Amino acid sequence: MVPRLFALYHQWxxxxxxxxxxxxxxxxxxxxxxxxxxxxxxELSKPFWR
Incomplete structure (x- = not known):
C-alpha cells in the first residue's frame, strides 16, 4: 500500500x-x-489529482 501511495503522490x-x-x-x-x-x-482547469 505504501508504494502505491508514494507513486500516487509523485503523479500528483x-x-x-x-x-x-x-x-x-x-x-x-x-x-x-x-x-x-x-x-x-x-488542461489547466483540471485538479492536480486528475
Missing part, C-alpha cells in the same frame, strides 16, 4: 508541475507543441 506532483509549465508557455511555444488555447485552458 508531476501533474501540478507540468500544468505549471504549460501555463508559462507563450502562443508561439503552444503552436509549436500543437496545443491551442482551448486545450491549454481545459
Amino acid at each position: 506532483r508531476r501533474n501540478a508541475h507540468t500544468r505549471q509549465q504549460l501555463a508559462l508557455l507563450g502562443e508561439r511555444e503552444l503552436a509549436d507543441a500543437g496545443i491551442d488555447r482551448c486545450q491549454r485552458e481545459r
